[in-house]
Amino acid sequence: MSETAKRDRPWLMRTYSGHSSARASNELYRMNLSKGQTGLSVAFDLPTQTGYDSDHPLARGEVGKVGVPIDHIGDMEALFDKIPLDQMNTSMTINATAPWLLALYVAVAERQGVDPSQLQGTTQNDVLKEYLSRGTYIYPPGPSVRLTTDLITYTVENIPKWNPTNICSYHLQEAGATPTQELAYALSTATAILDAVRDSGQVPADRFAAVVGRISFFVNAGIRFVEETCKLRAFGAMWNKLAEERYGVSDEKQRRFRYGVQVNSLGLTESQPENNVQRIVLEMLAVTLSKNARARAIQLPAWNEALGLPRPWDQQWALRMQQVLALETDLLEYGDLFDGSPVVEAKVQELIEGAEAEIARVAEQGGMVQAIESGYVKRELVKSHTRRMRDIESGELKIVGVNCFTQTAESPLTGGSDSGIMKVDVQAEREQIAALKDFRARRDQSGVDAALENLRKAAANGDNIMPCSIACARAGVTTGEWSEVLREAFGEYRAPTGIDIAMAGQTGSAAMDEVREKVRRTGEELGRPLRLLIGKPGLDGHSNGAEQIAVKGRDAGFEIVYEGIRLTPSHIARAAQEEGAHLIGLSVLSGSHLELVEDIQSELKKIGATDVPLIIGGIIPEDDAQQLLSHGVQAVFTPKDVDMNVIMTDMVNIIRRNNGLEELA
Amino acid sequence: MEQPALTLSHAQLADAVQRGERAALAQALNLLDDRRPQSRAIAAAFLRKLQNDQSSIRSHLIGMTGPPGAGKSTLTAALIDLWRQRNLRVGVLAVDPSSPISGGALLGDRLRMKTSADDDGVFIRSLACRGEFGGLSAEVWPMSLVMLAAFDVVMIETVGVGQREIDISRMCDTTCFVAQPGSGDSVQFLKAGILEVPHILVVNKEDMGAVARRTLSELGTALGRAHSDGNWEVPVLSASATAGTGIEELADALSRHRKILGAGDQLQAHRQGYQAQWILKRLQDEFGSHGIARLGGESALLQQLTEQSLSLFEQHETLRQILLQPGDQHA
Numbered sequence: 001m002s003e004t005a006k007r008d009r010p011w012l013m014r015t016y017s018g019h020s021s022a023r024a025s026n027e028l029y030r031m032n033l034s035k036g037q038t039g040l041s042v043a044f045d046l047p048t049q050t051g052y053d054s055d056h057p058l059a060r061g062e063v064g065k066v067g068v069p070i071d072h073i074g075d076m077e078a079l080f081d082k083i084p085l086d087q088m089n090t091s092m093t094i095n096a097t098a099p100w101l102l103a104l105y106v107a108v109a110e111r112q113g114v115d116p117s118q119l120q121g122t123t124q125n126d127v128l129k130e131y132l133s134r135g136t137y138i139y140p141p142g143p144s145v146r147l148t149t150d151l152i153t154y155t156v157e158n159i160p161k162w163n164p165t166n167i168c169s170y171h172l173q174e175a176g177a178t179p180t181q182e183l184a185y186a187l188s189t190a191t192a193i194l195d196a197v198r199d200s201g202q203v204p205a206d207r208f209a210a211v212v213g214r215i216s217f218f219v220n221a222g223i224r225f226v227e228e229t230c231k232l233r234a235f236g237a238m239w240n241k242l243a244e245e246r247y248g249v250s251d252e253k254q255r256r257f258r259y260g261v262q263v264n265s266l267g268l269t270e271s272q273p274e275n276n277v278q279r280i281v282l283e284m285l286a287v288t289l290s291k292n293a294r295a296r297a298i299q300l301p302a303w304n305e306a307l308g309l310p311r312p313w314d315q316q317w318a319l320r321m322q323q324v325l326a327l328e329t330d331l332l333e334y335g336d337l338f339d340g341s342p343v344v345e346a347k348v349q350e351l352i353e354g355a356e357a358e359i360a361r362v363a364e365q366g367g368m369v370q371a372i373e374s375g376y377v378k379r380e381l382v383k384s385h386t387r388r389m390r391d392i393e394s395g396e397l398k399i400v401g402v403n404c405f406t407q408t409a410e411s412p413l414t415g416g417s418d419s420g421i422m423k424v425d426v427q428a429e430r431e432q433i434a435a436l437k438d439f440r441a442r443r444d445q446s447g448v449d450a451a452l453e454n455l456r457k458a459a460a461n462g463d464n465i466m467p468c469s470i471a472c473a474r475a476g477v478t479t480g481e482w483s484e485v486l487r488e489a490f491g492e493y494r495a496p497t498g499i500d501i502a503m504a505g506q507t508g509s510a511a512m513d514e515v516r517e518k519v520r521r522t523g524e525e526l527g528r529p530l531r532l533l534i535g536k537p538g539l540d541g542h543s544n545g546a547e548q549i550a551v552k553g554r555d556a557g558f559e560i561v562y563e564g565i566r567l568t569p570s571h572i573a574r575a576a577q578e579e580g581a582h583l584i585g586l587s588v589l590s591g592s593h594l595e596l597v598e599d600i601q602s603e604l605k606k607i608g609a610t611d612v613p614l615i616i617g618g619i620i621p622e623d624d625a626q627q628l629l630s631h632g633v634q635a636v637f638t639p640k641d642v643d644m645n646v647i648m649t650d651m652v653n654i655i656r657r658n659n660g661l662e663e664l665a
Numbered sequence: 666m667e668q669p670a671l672t673l674s675h676a677q678l679a680d681a682v683q684r685g686e687r688a689a690l691a692q693a694l695n696l697l698d699d700r701r702p703q704s705r706a707i708a709a710a711f712l713r714k715l716q717n718d719q720s721s722i723r724s725h726l727i728g729m730t731g732p733p734g735a736g737k738s739t740l741t742a743a744l745i746d747l748w749r750q751r752n753l754r755v756g757v758l759a760v761d762p763s764s765p766i767s768g769g770a771l772l773g774d775r776l777r778m779k780t781s782a783d784d785d786g787v788f789i790r791s792l793a794c795r796g797e798f799g800g801l802s803a804e805v806w807p808m809s810l811v812m813l814a815a816f817d818v819v820m821i822e823t824v825g826v827g828q829r830e831i832d833i834s835r836m837c838d839t840t841c842f843v844a845q846p847g848s849g850d851s852v853q854f855l856k857a858g859i860l861e862v863p864h865i866l867v868v869n870k871e872d873m874g875a876v877a878r879r880t881l882s883e884l885g886t887a888l889g890r891a892h893s894d895g896n897w898e899v900p901v902l903s904a905s906a907t908a909g910t911g912i913e914e915l916a917d918a919l920s921r922h923r924k925i926l927g928a929g930d931q932l933q934a935h936r937q938g939y940q941a942q943w944i945l946k947r948l949q950d951e952f953g954s955h956g957i958a959r960l961g962g963e964s965a966l967l968q969q970l971t972e973q974s975l976s977l978f979e980q981h982e983t984l985r986q987i988l989l990q991p992g993d994q995h996a
Contacts (some may be wrong), residue, residue, distance in 0.1 A: 094726040113932050140907075195704075330810075365992070374734075453810050471720040494776055495779065497773060497776065499771055499773070500771055500773065516767055518766075519769075520768065527698070527699030527700050527704050528695070528698040528699050528700065529768060529769075529793065552769060553769065554764060554767065554769035555764070555766075555767050555768060555769060556767060556769060557764075557769040558769050559763075559767045559769060559770045559772060560769065560770065560772060561772045561773075561775065561791055562771065562772075562773060562776075563773070563775050563776045564776050570783060573686075575775065575789075577687065577688065577691045578687070578690075578691055578788055578789055578790055579772070579775075579790060579791055580691055580695040580698065582791070583757060586968050607687065607688060608688040609688065609691075
């Protein structure tokens with residue numbers, strides 16, 4: 001045996017990507033594959049993820065922004081043009097509309113002449129975490145769990161190499177979860193889903209082990225890479241035990257904890273963004289060092305994610321990090337480096353005990369679905385994240401370049417005509433809509449109507465949703481039509497915001513006391529307490545920022561009106577008027593800030609409420625910030641602004657200025 | 666100091682409110698919330714004009730209360746949908762607690778009352794209780810007057826078990842208590858006679874099955890020992906806001922109760938009673954029972970208040986001034 005033959009096979013290397021249109025994304029995919037990427041990870045845009053066609057009013061400004069728009073089978077076919085699906089391993093980050101996107105994938109395979117049973121890949125298909133983080137849910141938890149289980153039971157029998165669900169702890173960490181919480185909530189979610197599959201009666205008892213064997217996970221890795229390594233070893237041990245004890249899986253292979261990774265985005269900084277490169281590399285070590293807990297697939301963020309959308313070169317850099325680790329270093333030549341380490345063993349044990357206690361608390365409430373519906377889990381996450389923000393603010397948690405060592409030479413990376421990020425083609429949305437209208441005009445409407453009627457029946461009578469969805473895909477049904485039929489059948493849901501957590505305590509810091517006094521005094525001068533309306537317009541569900549401002553604002557003495565994610569500009573404008581808000585604070589992370597601000601300003605004008613000032617926070621490139629300010633937005637906050645007391649004081653002064661009062665220092 | 670931001674005269678504002686203009690409504694509510702003396706003077710004139718027009722006599726003021734988590738907001742949302750189908754215009758005042766430490770508040774009830782944003786027939790205003798007025802915001806009654814002038818149905822939603830139901834039932838045409846299945850609190854309160862009996866009891870979440878049915882029958886039994894005044898027998902209903910069941914029955918019971926309150930002078934007398942209660946309560950908060958005694962005692966004061974035709978701010982301020990004078994004079 002030669003020296004190289006002894007090496008382990010590297011994990012699947014992917015880059016989470018997709019933008020503008022199916023054709024543009026297809027070109028990007030083929031370029032990435034030619035650079036040595038070994039699988040695809042499809043990013044869909046928000047309308048596709050939340051079940052709207054590109055020409056729906058809610059989709060305005062969002063088409064092609066954070067991913068590729070897929071309206072129908074024609075788009076899906078273009079996305080995989082010249083990419084033979086029987087030779088590809090495709091991961092799709094899709095949840096509420098997962099059955100639909102898998103149906104389109106199957107229909108495209110058929111058109112390519114590929115037997116669907118040969119397909120390999122993953123649908124994320126974990127809606128429960130969407131209620132806690134990320135926010136692309138549509139239906140209430142009950143029907144969502146049903147759609148998830150339908151997809152699982154379908155693929156286990158018909159597409160056996162497919163990973164039907166990727167239970168995600170990734171987004172929980174992004175929402176503030178500690179390692180213990182990640183373990184507890186991900187495993188509680190897996191239990192809720194597997195119990196539902198078992199109770200659905202769709203899988204014979206002797207096939208149930210196969211279902212357990214197909215469950216995979218999508219995990220996060222933060223900068224504390226020793227603890228993260230231990231977390232993944234804990235995951236493996238706990239999953240193995242759960243599969244054996246709760247579900248009686250006897251084959252050890254089917255109890256293996258299989259997971260993919262995207263390393264942490266929450267910790268990536270806008271200040272001195274080049275430091276993100278070493279953060280990403282260290283985080284990658286956490287999920288590769290321990291052979292017995294090594295990731296099956298890895299995708300890395302680009303160094304400039306906190307600035308805006310990465311360019312192809314940025315994504316190439318991220319891929320090269322993986323290749324250097326897998327191919328140049330000797331990592332893959334050894335067995336597990338940590339087996340037998342008492343330090344690692346003790347840490348793993350500590351994490352397991354903490355997670356088991358939290359799992360028991362969730363179980364006491366009736367399980368994960370109930371603990372989500374009651375708002376319990378969301379509140380726990382908001383608490384953890386609030387703690388993290390306070391630690392950053394106080395300097396207890398050090399972030400280089402953010403709250404220490406902030407001096408920097410000018411970066412050559414962020415200069416240049418593109419300021420170091422990618423600009424999405426502004427024509428893309430218009431072209432997508434024109435193509436969609438053309439597609440609708442050319443299809444056989446009676447076939448579409450019949451397919452939708454069958455879908456409606458299946459939704460009502462409990463038949464598995466997949467076969468009729470695949471028929472819809474073939475017939476030329478659109479994403480919006482498929483989702484709308486299920487909206488009518490299941491209703492829509494608004495998840496708890498989790499911000500109703502207890503106050504930090506009687507004794508705030510001196511800085512906090514000062515802010516409180518400014519808020520109180522200004523309220524008195526204006527005759528009533530200051531009111532802040534926090535709005536999340538558009539389809540973007542990343543609500544950390546909005547939640548943290550809400551909690552901090554309440555602690556500072558503001559009366560906060562916050563209605564959660566996915567509101568229309570008209571809803572926000574009218575709520576601001578009805579509630580007598582002194583200030584509107586918007587949070588947008590999807591890149592559609594220019595369109596959404598324009599829409600909200602025009603709605604405010606329409607109802608005669610232009611006297612309410614507007615501020616915005618989010619991932620907003622400098623050029624766009626200047627444009628927003630010149631259009632009357634009073635302040636733009638970005639991830640660089642970590643001192644919330646400063647943000648609060650700015651808000652007070654904007655209100656004072658707007659009411660003719662002198663500003664406070 | 667800053668002038669109140671009022672672009673219309675108080676009379677124009679009152680007219681615009683009665684026409685249901687949203688911008689005017691918002692402005693009027695802001696005005697009533699504004700505690701600066703110069704704003705209070707305008708507010709008093711505005712309310713006098715509004716009360717003289719008496720357009721509010723046709724509408725219905727409903728108090729909805731119950732323990733946290735009973736689903737009051739989702740039930741309200743279901744009722745709003747139904748009332749809109751019946752072509753009724755709806756105003757909501759949703760009261761949430763304030764932080765005793767910072768004075769700040771999270772006003773989240775709108776989240777569960779999501780309505781079509783473009784529906785001019787629905788208007789929701791959140792209120793923080795601001796640590797006063799027994800957990801009910803002191804602004805709730807003056808704001809109700811504005812809402813009553815503009816909407817067919819006005820709903821006040823508050824959290825609480827116990828004392829707060831008493832407060833709200835003294836200030837609404839109809840009080841509806843929403844009970845949480847499986848929680849014995851409301852039953853215990855009823856049995857102990859602590860809970861002033863609301864006009865309608867409803868057990869929400871009937872989709873929970875047996876546990877909801879048990880609470881329903883316990884409430885029915887407990888109620889048997891409680892009072893029912895001559896021409897109204899308190900119904901105990903069952904509903905599910907999420908499943909959409911029992912909503913019509915609830916809406917019908919609410920409007921049946923509204924009918925027995927009558928119209929014109931009869932209803933006007935009720936409403937003056939609420940206003941008197943509001944003034945009494947504010948004076949109690951500020952001056953205690955000693956203050957009320959100095960004004961001649963509760964019942965004499967209520968009697969006197971219902972006979973006057975001044976606006977509530979004027980009545981309240983006049984009495985305050987009497988109590989603020991040094992010495993032991995009686996009013």
